[in-house]
Amino acid sequence: MSITQRQAQVLAFIRESLEAQGYPPTRAEIARHLGFRSPNAAESHLRALVKKRVIELLPGAARGIRVRGSGLPVIGRVAAGRPILAESHIERRLQVEEGLFRPKADYLLRVQGSSMRDAGILDRDLLAVHHVPLARHGQIVVARLDDExxxxxxYRRQDRVELRPENPEFDPIKVDPRRQTLVIEGIVVGIIRSLSL
Amino acid sequence: MSITQRQAQVLAFIRESLEAQGYPPTRAEIARHLGFRSPNAAESHLRALVKKRVIELLPGAARGIRVRGSGLPVIGRVAAGRPILAESHIERRLQVEEGLFRPKADYLLRVQGSSMRDAGILDRDLLAVHHVPLARHGQIVVARLDDExxxxxxYRRQDRVELRPENPEFDPIKVDPRRQTLVIEGIVVGIIRSLSL
DNA sequence: CAGATTACTGGATATAATTACAGCTGTATA
DNA sequence: TATACAGCTGTAATTATATCCAGTAATCTG
Known part of the structure; x- marks a missing residue:
């Protein structure tokens, strides 16, 4: 039971309004923006979004629209064979400004281990990841090698593909496409570290 | 012309409301929260905050309150002798969730140079800084040594104080309190890096 | 000491906004 | 083929909200 295209437009406008105005839109504003002649059209879309648990409506309150699950999901340990963005992997959500990272971050992944230490990526750092299936030579990527x-x-040289750590204590991984399946899950676009002393 | 205590309470409630409800409060809600019997008391506080350029009011709009300058200020190069948080040092502001860092971040400072490379702090990183005048041994600090x-x-050992880089290419700074003035500007509580490839 | 600012009460009103009701057309589902 | 759901129009009532006006009192400022 996923969201329809029209409902996505309504949701996008709510987000847009929140960003640009600092508060959610009214039914009339939604109707005006999407070309409805009746505010009731907006109302029913909002009700549908409530039923699909995407937003909450606060009865009686003007502009009483709350977007649920806003902010970037923080992904902890990823279970083998399961998609990264599965609901069960989400530890919590963090409100981080869209546009802080470019291209935009889709989720935050918690680093385990120090294999990228010399690239300034430490154990327990949060990586901002842009979710795309393709990456260029030289980019830091989130990859899945045989479910790991x-x-x-x-590193991509002619027909050779390597995943290289940046820490001399770790060895580069030469990918053999005949025996292993390599899936690019995304490219790293940023880092957030909490020192909390 | 700074903000009064009462006005600060109103502002705090607006922020609180934004955080908890997802939208700004009405005049009546402000009045109820602060114990006013008339919504007009809230109205005049809001007007005062507008005059002091702390918020904006959108005429006619329900809950039409916008908090100006929200988010953490990003500090670029700091001019000698001027306070770090001077308005002229603020490059922009970033909307980052309060509570992402502990203790809370007061501003973001852009790193220049790689003297802390081995601590995972690279050139052009943004450091989340908690603004306090005291720091403990071992903490990463933002310090001002003779206006720099x-x-x-x-490092604090007995009566010796040192500022140590974490990169063998740089030398530790031994602070001589008779000739130099050391001011702790804050402690580093987090890092944000944008890779933008 | 006049005038501005802060900090409120109390009443009133226009309008902003939610929300109920009735109805329409398609398309998908059982 | 009945039933649900998506996606609307249109009207209207109720209530939520902003905002004006007229005061009172205390404190600060030039």
Whole structure:
């Protein structure tokens, strides 16, 4: 039971309004923006979004629209064979400004281990990841090698593909496409570290 | 012309409301929260905050309150002798969730140089800084030595104070309190890096 | 000491906004 | 083929909200 295209437009406008105005839109504003002649059209879309648990409506309150699950999901340990963005992997959500990272971050992944230490990526750092299935030579990627999720720098030379750590204590991984399946889960676009002393 | 205590309470409630409800409060809600019997008391506080350029009011709009200058200020190069948080040092502001860092971040400072490379702090990183005048041994601090602002790890042994870089290419700074003035500007509580490839 | 600012009460009103009701057309689902 | 759901129009009532006006009192400022 996923969201329809029209409902996504309504949701996008709510987000837009929140960003630009600092408060949610009214039914009339939604109707005006999407070209409805009746505010009731907006109302029913909002009700549908409530039923699908995407927003909450606060009865009686003007502009009483709350977007649920806003902010970037923080992904902890990823279970083998399961998609990274599965609901069960989400530890919590963090409100981080869209546009802080470019291209935009889709989720935050918690680093395990120090194999990328010399790239300034330490154990327990949060990596901002842009979710795309393709990466270029030299980019730091989130990759899945035979169901194991790792963060490494991608090396692509002619027909050879390598995942290289940036720490001399770790060895580069030469990918053999005949025996292993390599899936690019995304490229790393940023880092957030909490020192909390 | 700064903000009064009462006005600060109103502002705090607006922020609280934004955080908890997802939208700004009405005049009546402000009045109820602060114990006013008339919504007009809230109205005049809001007007005062507008005059002091702390918020904006959108006429006619329900809950039409916008908090100006929200988010953490990003500090670029700091001019000698001027306070770090001077308005002229603010490059922009970033909307980052309060509570992402502990203790809370007061501003973001852009790193210049790689003297803290081995601590995972690279050139052009943004450091989340908690603004306090005291730091403990071992903490990474933002310090001002004779008007020069630097980021180093603080070493305090008996009566000796040192600011140590974490990169063998740089030398530790032994602070001589008779000739130099050391001011702790804050402690580093987090790092944000944008890779933008 | 006049005038501005802060900090409120109390009443009133226009309008902003939610929300109920009735109805329409398609498309998908059982 | 009945039933649900998506996606609307249109009207209207109720209530939520902003905002004006007229005061009172205390404190600060030039």
């Amino acid at each position: 999720v790792t963060v490494k720098r991608l | 602002v630097t980021v180093k790890r603080l």
